[in-house]
Amino acid sequence: MLDFLGDLRRTHMCGALRAAEADKQAVLMGWVNRRRDFGNLLFVDVRDRTGITQIVFDKDSNAAMHAKAGDLRNEYVIAVIGTVKKRDAATINKNIPTGEVELIANDLRILNESKQPPFLPGDKDLPNEEVRLKYRYLDLRRDAMQRNIELRHKIALVIREYLSSQAFFEIETPFMTRSTPEGARDYLVPSRVQPGTFYALPQSPQLFKQILMISGFDRYFQIVRCFRDEDLRADRQPEFTQIDLEMTYPQPERVWEVVEGFLQAAFRSAGHDIRTRFPRMSYDEAIRLYGSDKPEMRLPPMTDVREVFSAADLEKFGVHRVLPLLAIRTPKVGKVSRKEKDENKELFGSHAEFNLLDIERIEKSMPEAADQLKGLAEANPDDLIAIVGAKLDSAVSLAGLCKVAGAYRLRLGDKYHEKHGAFNRTGDPSTDFRFLWVTDFPMFEWDKDEKRWNPAHHPFTSLHEEDMAKLEANIDSVHEADSPLGEIRALAYDVVLNGTELGSGSIRIHRQDIQQKIFKSLGMTEDEARQRFGFFLEALEYGTPPHGGIALGLDRIVMILAEADSLREVIPFPKTARAVDLMVDAPTPVSEAQLKELGIQVKK
RNA sequence: GGGGACGUAGUUCAGUUGGUUAGAACGCUGCCCUGUCACGGCAGAGGCCGCGGGUUCGAGUCCCGUCGUCCCCGCCA
Numbered sequence: 001m002l003d004f005l006g007d008l009r010r011t012h013m014c015g016a017l018r019a020a021e022a023d024k025q026a027v028l029m030g031w032v033n034r035r036r037d038f039g040n041l042l043f044v045d046v047r048d049r050t051g052i053t054q055i056v057f058d059k060d061s062n063a064a065m066h067a068k069a070g071d072l073r074n075e076y077v078i079a080v081i082g083t084v085k086k087r088d089a090a091t092i093n094k095n096i097p098t099g100e101v102e103l104i105a106n107d108l109r110i111l112n113e114s115k116q117p118p119f120l121p122g123d124k125d126l127p128n129e130e131v132r133l134k135y136r137y138l139d140l141r142r143d144a145m146q147r148n149i150e151l152r153h154k155i156a157l158v159i160r161e162y163l164s165s166q167a168f169f170e171i172e173t174p175f176m177t178r179s180t181p182e183g184a185r186d187y188l189v190p191s192r193v194q195p196g197t198f199y200a201l202p203q204s205p206q207l208f209k210q211i212l213m214i215s216g217f218d219r220y221f222q223i224v225r226c227f228r229d230e231d232l233r234a235d236r237q238p239e240f241t242q243i244d245l246e247m248t249y250p251q252p253e254r255v256w257e258v259v260e261g262f263l264q265a266a267f268r269s270a271g272h273d274i275r276t277r278f279p280r281m282s283y284d285e286a287i288r289l290y291g292s293d294k295p296e297m298r299l300p301p302m303t304d305v306r307e308v309f310s311a312a313d314l315e316k317f318g319v320h321r322v323l324p325l326l327a328i329r330t331p332k333v334g335k336v337s338r339k340e341k342d343e344n345k346e347l348f349g350s351h352a353e354f355n356l357l358d359i360e361r362i363e364k365s366m367p368e369a370a371d372q373l374k375g376l377a378e379a380n381p382d383d384l385i386a387i388v389g390a391k392l393d394s395a396v397s398l399a400g401l402c403k404v405a406g407a408y409r410l411r412l413g414d415k416y417h418e419k420h421g422a423f424n425r426t427g428d429p430s431t432d433f434r435f436l437w438v439t440d441f442p443m444f445e446w447d448k449d450e451k452r453w454n455p456a457h458h459p460f461t462s463l464h465e466e467d468m469a470k471l472e473a474n475i476d477s478v479h480e481a482d483s484p485l486g487e488i489r490a491l492a493y494d495v496v497l498n499g500t501e502l503g504s505g506s507i508r509i510h511r512q513d514i515q516q517k518i519f520k521s522l523g524m525t526e527d528e529a530r531q532r533f534g535f536f537l538e539a540l541e542y543g544t545p546p547h548g549g550i551a552l553g554l555d556r557i558v559m560i561l562a563e564a565d566s567l568r569e570v571i572p573f574p575k576t577a578r579a580v581d582l583m584v585d586a587p588t589p590v591s592e593a594q595l596k597e598l599g600i601q602v603k604k
Numbered sequence: 605g606g607g608g609a610c611g612u613a614g615u616u617c618a619g620u621u622g623g624u625u626a627g628a629a630c631g632c633u634g635c636c637c638u639g640u641c642a643c644g645g646c647a648g649a650g651g652c653c654g655c656g657g658g659u660u661c662g663a664g665u666c667c668c669g670u671c672g673u674c675c676c677c678g679c680c681a
Contacts (some may be wrong), residue, residue: 034641041638054641074631093641100645116632118614122631124642125616129675184680204681230680231605313617494681504681577674602611 003109008079015051017597022086026103028053031109032076032140033122034064042069046078047121049146054093054102055080065108075114075121075138079095081107129568133582148570152269152558156223158269159243159554162262168219168245173208175201175225182456184228187238195599201227204551209246210508211244213547215538218219221245223554232577234566235500235556241505243557246549252493253507255550256437259495263502263557270561278435280497286438291406292439296499297434300516302406342462352415431588433560440464443471446481446520450524452487453478459518460536461506462491462548468514471521478523485521502557505550512540 013029033047039060045052057069072078082103119127121141126132132139139145149365160170179186179200186200199603202208204226212220220242229238242260247255259277267274279297289301444453444462455461463471467488477483491507509515515537519529529537558570568574575581595602 029679036640037637037639038643039637041640043640043643045641052641058637058638062637088639089640091641095641099641120615122642123615125630127615128611128613128673131615135672156670233680234675236680374634489616501681515663553681576672578672580672582673 001110002113002259003079003111005109005111005548007107008081009114010079013050013051014048015047015097015101017053017084017098017101021084021099023082023432025081026084027079027081028055028103029079030077031114032072032074033072035072037070038229040066042066044069044072044078046080047141048414049150050096051100055082056085056102056104058104061104063107064176065105066115068108069105071110072115075117076110077112077114077137079109079111080105097103129576130311130582131578132572133568136583140572142255145569147559148564149560149572151562152554152570154269155558155561156554159262160223160263162265163219163221163245166219166258168247168258169217170222171212171217171535172440173202173205173212173222173224176203177208177498178299179203184230187227187229190600192598198444203228204242205244206460207460207533209549210547211248211536211539214542214544219245219247231360232575232579234568237555237567237571237574239580240567240571241553241554243554244549244551246547247289248545248547250507250546250548251505252439252491252548255507255548256495257396259503259550259552263435263495263552265272266557267561272433272561274433274435278437280437280439282440283438283442283489284440287403287406292405292437292499292553294494294496294499294501295436295438297436297496298432298498337538364580432498434498438496439492440489441494442486443467443490443492444485446486450483451479451481453521455518455522457490457492457504457506459522460508461512461520462509464489466489471517475517475521476522491548493550495550497560500560502552503550503552505548507548509547510540510544510546512537515540530578 008027011025012021015032017026017028028046029143030046030048030052033045036043039538042057043055044055046055055069056370057066059066077335080103082105084101085104087093087100087102116134119138120129120140121143141147157242164170176189176199184203186203189199189201191197193201205222205224209220209222224242224244225239226242227239230236232238245258247258256278260278264274264276279288283293286295289295290437291302297557382428442456443461445456446452447454470484470488474484477485493505494501494505509518516526516529519526555567555570559565559567562603564570564572573581573583580586589602
């Protein structure tokens with residue numbers, strides 16, 4: 001029934017034939033994308049990853065083959081030997097690149113059949129995601145997915161080429177390792193050889209890449225899978241791919257140049273020319289102007305209401321008016337209707353161009369922010385007016401308020417900003433990519449649950465030279481909320497694109513004495529530090545050169561360039577929100593025998 | 605862990621204040637058709653209304669629970 005491939009060789013891909021190939025013989029192989037049956041004349045579109053070509057079966061010229069082609073159904077796999085024919089002007093299909101030609105079939109081999117698929121790759125409507133993920137192999141046949149995965153390949157390729165040209169070596173690091181001290185939960189792999197012990201899958205190759213610098217490889221990169229056992233989001237998968245790099249003797253600017261170089265190459269491969277060097281903004285500035293450590297730079301900065309209103313004004317407007325003002329009103333942005341202006345006049349007098357959004361609206365659209373607001377107000381015996389108007393000398397309060405404001409502004413959504421003309425778009429998609437370096441992240445952040453300072457990045461992050469004295473002076477204040485530890489700036493930086501964090505990095509600590517001080521400031525005894533990072537502390541003692549690096553999320557870069565709204569669109573085999581692979585149905589229970597071998601009991 | 609949306613034919617969806625036999629489109633099957641390219645025409649098959657319980661004379665529809673998918677918060681560079 002079915003034919004064998006034999007020694008038949010494909011001559012062209014299905015998207016390749018053009019008028020120049022007219023009258024030549026061609027052998028195409030691919031899937032039946034669609035058939036159009038006119039009785040004695042049958043058209044079949046054959047598809048592969050490059051496109052589709054129309055095949056013609058004509059009963060008059062070859063009755064047996066026409067009959068055989070009548071058995072074809074969607075998604076059958078076929079090989080067609082035929083003659084390329086230039087189409088008559090009237091029958092040219094301008095919608096496809098191969099539309100000027102068709103293949104007149106001389107021979108047909110049916111290489112495989114297909115059951116009726118739950119959906120067809122050529123369907124206009126997408127099935128729901130559950131079905132797509134269960135039949136991922138069919139979903140991946142869709143043109144959009146083929147394009148996304150191709151784009152991903154191209155981006156990874158040019159990044160490899162660029163970094164290689166800059167003297168970086170791609171070096172593999174272990175997947176089965178011990179946990180590196182980033183914040184997230186680890187995926188664990190039980191050891192059979194040593195029952196009761198576990199490997200961890202890496203959240204990042206952090207310590208290995210630092211050790212590669214100690215080992216003299218000078219410049220390292222890896223396009224590498226990382227694992228984090230945390231809840232998923234549209235832009236967060238439990239396994240994801242990072243462009244990870246590390247280099248010796250760098251100032252932050254040296255790292256940034258490398259990143260800008262490969263991002264430029266990557267974006268060019270996707271058809272976008274971006275300009276380097278990216279603008280830079282300190283963390284403090286980002287919080288103050290955008291209320292976020294990943295500013296959406298297409299929006300103008302927020303206005304500090306203190307610059308516009310007097311303390312007396314603020315008192316008059318009432319507590320709940322102030323935050324929205326800070327959040328959304330920026331001079332020259334948006335239009336306030338006459339009606340709104342009239343309403344606003346009563347409240348704001350000469351500042352009627354400021355729009356009014358009240359607390360009810362915040363509560364509706366962003367209840368948690370309203371809670372935070374209340375929290376802020378509660379934290380200070382004076383109300384919010386006092387915080388905003390008069391007592392903004394407390395950095396924590398201002399930052400907190402700015403964050404709420406920034407989050408609220410974003411929550412209004414792109415549509416809102418679009419409608420009010422807030423987006424500062426150029427019309428040219430290439431220049432609408434607003435990259436930004438956010439620099440000088442704080443070294444420590446206050447954990448209000450544990451009532452202690454924790455590393456904001458990770459404990460191997462170097463600090464500003466000028467802040468060393470501050471560290472030494474406050475080395476025993478890990479539990480003091482108002483400790484100046486919070487003012488210490490790290491040599492840590494993020495690269496941000498249109499409000500999305502693409503990557504994060506830092507200059508690392510290369511001196512053992514400084515590393516000890518950091519651990520001490522975190523309340524860790526020498527013994528504890530040795531126990532957790534002994535191998536690394538030891539390595540630091542054998543001539544460690546200054547080094548630093550960064551890691552960028554490849555998936556997110558591809559997602560943005562593919563204009564996708566979920567990572568699942570650019571990852572071939574992603575997991576659902578509950579971290580399940582619907583195609584292979586993982587995770588699953590394992591047999592008692594397997595567990596026994598590992599010395600593991602599962603609670604029932 | 606919390607909040608929200610959704611779940612009806614292979615697929616995408618509709619389904620009225622609870623009321624007789626649950627519909628459409630695409631796909632699928634058969635027949636017709638020699639220039640279509642989302643071909644067209646005729647005929648047909650196809651339903652555990654996610655699952656379990658409850659209210660009711662009567663449940664796709666109301667209530668409770670549960671499972672699954674998506675979005676968000678917490679969490680997470």
